[in-house]
Structure formats: C-alpha cells, structure tokens
Amino acid sequence: MSETTIRAELAGRLLSFSVSEGDLLEAGQDFALLEAMKMEIPLTSPARGTVARLLRQPDDTLAEGDPVMVIVSA
C-alpha cells in the first residue's frame, strides 16, 4: 500500500469534490472542480487508487502544485 499526494495542476478556487473518502478513483478520472476566470475546470487524477484523505475544502483558493488529496494504491 503506498500513499500518493495528488496536487492541483491548475490554480483556482476549489468548487467541489466529486469523490469522497473511501471511493475508488481511476487514472484520468475527474475528482474535483476548480473555478478560475469564470471557467469551471476539472482536476483529473493522474493515478488509480482509493481516496484516503481530502486535504482542502470547497471555497479554498488553490495555487498550482498545492496538495489536494491523498490516495492509496494497493
């Protein structure tokens, strides 16, 4: 079991997560929505795994590279 910290690849305001702790996430799957410059931009998981911890909450401002979620892969 290894933990991977997923970071925001874009900057913006976090609108919502579309996953919860315990959910299984596929690589390439959207897991959150950001808002920047009036656009809604999905964040995509680069890896497959189970969501262990959500590190931020809706309305937080994220900078590019900020950690947002930890997943564990078997």
Add this chain to the structure above:
Amino acid sequence: MADEQPQDRAAEINERRRLGKLQGGDEAVRKQHARGKLTIRERILGVLDAESFSEIGPLAGSSERSDAGELIFTPANFVLGFGRIGGRRCIAAGEDFTMNAGSPNPAGLRKSIYTEEVALRYRLPLVRLHEGSGASITGSGGKNAPTLPEPVYAPNRFESMARCLNAVPVVSAALGAVAGLPAGRLAASHYTVMTRSAQILAGGPALVERALGVKVTKEELGGPDIHARSGLVDDVVEDEKAAFERIRQFLSYLPHNVWELPPKAPPRDPLAEAAGALETIVPSNRRRTYDVRKVMDGIFDQFSIFEMGRRFGPGQITAFARLCGHSVGVFASDPRHYAGSLTAEGAQKVRRFVDLCQLFHVPIVTLVDEPGFMIGPEAEAAATIRHGAAALAAVALSTVPWASVIIRKSMGLGAYAHKPTGTFVLAWPSAESGAIPVEGGVAIAFKREIDAAPDPGAKRAELEEQFATLQSPFRQAEAFAFHDIIHPVETRARLAEWIDMAGPKLAGELGPPRFGFRP
C-alpha cells in the same frame, strides 16, 4: 627529424588518432559512467545517425615524450564534427567532461570557439551537448601556465553564437551540470532541453555562498524542477537518450538554414476518432472547459505534434506539427489555465515561438480561445502588458502565412495575438467575439440597472444572454469578419486547402530575417 621515414609519420597519425579518442582515460570514463552519464563521444554518436560522424580536429591537443620516447598525447577536451540527423547534415559538438570537468584546455578552447563559425560557414544546424562549467580562474593552461588575456581585437565570444541564431537551427542539451559560459551558450539556442540529472546555473553553490552567504545545492539552484517552470529550458526529459530524440524531432520540422524552405514529410491523417470527436468537444455550457490538445489531435497529422515549453506559460501552447506533411507552428489557447488568458510568461513564450517560425519560414496555425490579457494583482506585478505588447509586435510584423481557427473566445487586446493582417480566419459554431467577455462587460456597463432590478441575478443573466447573442459567430460572419464558419470536422480539410495555397509564397521570402533573433 632527418632520419624519419614516411611510414613513421603514417604510424604516428594512426597512433595519435587512437590516443585522441581516449578522452580523459579509462578511469575517468568509468567515473563518468558511474555517475549515470555518457561521455561526449557517446553522446554525439547517440544523437547522430549511425556512422555519420566525421570529426573535425581529432588530433588537436598537446603532447610530450616520455623519457623512453613514448608519445603522451592529451586530446582537446572539446569534441566537434559533421554528422547527419534523419539523413540531413548538421554539426555536433560538446565539452569532454572526463577531462578537467570540461573546463577547456587550450586545444579544447580553440575547437569550442570554432563550433559556431563552422556552423555558419557551412550553413548547417548546430547541436550542442553541454556538460561543464566553463573557464577556470586559472585559465585554459591550468594552474601552472597562466593564459594571456585576450587581445583588444579579439571578437566578442558571444557574437558567433548570436549570428548562428539568425542563420541555422541551434539546439542545445544540458546533460549534466552546466554553468558559466556553457550555460549562456546553452540558452543561446532555438530549442533547449535538460535531463532530470542536469543543472543549469550562472554560478555554482561555492560562488553563491561566497557572494550571497546563501547555502544551496546545485539542484536547488538550477535543477529541472526550477527550470521546467522558469522558461530557461523548453523541456525536461528523463534521460540522455530522450534528449537525443527530442533534438532529432525538433530539427525535423526545420530547414538546414534560413536560405531554405522547411522540409516536407509524407502526409498522415489524424486518427479518425480524434477527428470525429471535434464535433462535440466544446461544451455548450460556456463555463466548462475542454482539452485543446484533443482538438490538435483531430486536426494535425498523427504523431506529428511536438509541444515545447509546456510547463512555462501553460495557458498558451506552442508546438510544431505537420499539416498534410507541411511543417506548421501551432499556437493554441489552453482554457484550463485561467481560461486561456495571456499571461506574462505565456506572452514571452509566444513571442519567442512566433519569431522562431518567422525565422525558418514556418506557417502558423492558431487555435483561439482568448479572453484577453490576464488580469489581477499578480498579473500587473509581472508586467503582463509589456510582455503582451512584445508578443503582439512579433505577431503583427510576422510575414509567414497564418490561419486562425476560433474555437471559442476571441476578445480584447489578446485577440490580436492570433491574427496578423492577412490571417485566414475560420470560426467554429462555438466562437464568441467581442471587446471584452460578456460577464465582465455587462457587470460594468449595466451596474446601475442590475443593482436597481428587483432580482439583480436574473437581470444580469438576461443582459448577459442578450450580449452573448451579439457576440455570436453568425453576426460576425454576416459582417464578413471571418472567411467562413465551419463544422469542426471540416477544420483539417479547410486548413489543408489553405496551406496548399498559402505555402508557395514562402519560397520568395528566403534568407535572413529583418530582425535579430533574441534568445
């Protein structure tokens, strides 16, 4: 020597040739490999086509005789020669790090200085493979033989590097620690790549600590994590082999020099699914984004897209590609980064890219989703408008053919970064054009009406809807503001027709640019 026979000389040539290839000796070569790095000779052979390397000055170096009369030969620690990449001639060169960490010995310095001269003289692309820190304070003669300062009539060392940039494609790779003059030379290129185990710095940790009292490692100063985002290099790659592949691919889009047209390759259709996906790729919800790289996949020849500088100014994508075999430059907005607005870094990247295409006669296709210059406190502090103006100037004076496909927004001053005079303009049905985006525009111009309305939210939405209609592509087409509105699936065919008609004029515009290319 009076009693020397011709066969002695012949034998000596062969012996010197053999000794000239030994670089720093077996132990030094072993150490280089142990650090996970190739030698300069292996690098040159790795980037060039097999058996194409024809070395220049292989016998440059210094020699002495042992007491037993045996020849002790120290080669120049800089290797240079002609070669081929993809069958096309070029020059390849680089420091020999196994000898004195690449700090040039006298013969090495001479070959190093000659590198740009030979590329200019033969008008051939130049590939430089760097690992080294440049001159030592002791000079090229070493601790015991101080070198004379250069005479006042010696040319500026950077002059030939700058001239090269206006004549031939120049490509550099940082394959280890690169500091000092080699770092400046590395940056004086059209395309620069570094490996994950390389660093690029003006001064190393010892100098930095001495001058600034700050203790940092060379990775922290100038490693790949710094430079992928700083804009110093175009790309970071995993290893040396990947660097060679990127170099080879970069050169494949460009001519040997500015006096020639870019080479044409056999055409190759995009994947049918990628092309078909264009019809529905732009969401009807105007707040939703799409992946513009998938749009590129549906337009250009399959496997032909070569993106550069992805992590610097990510809201603007700059890439080479092929359109039915023709080399094109692609400048696309990425709406996932601040809605694709033009940032200071993006503008710097675009300015450089447009100049590169102009230099080598490469037509440009731009995929437009441009809300305008980036706004906000950080954007202003970064002098976005100045960098934007530089990009706009490069675009406005560009004489290569341009075609623009308006995917969605085309707004503000930023819109002029996508359409120099004479651009062939196609619009998708999702195109929106205007001075400023509807949301911002309405909020400003109708503030009083909105605040006074019984339901301000609904009033604002109503006004936004009304103005969105004015920005519709059909109204623009009626005014002959576009050449045409097209179904997205028609994009490749229309652009293919365009480049067929627009391409031939380039043959009449060969030769050096009217501007000096600035790295």
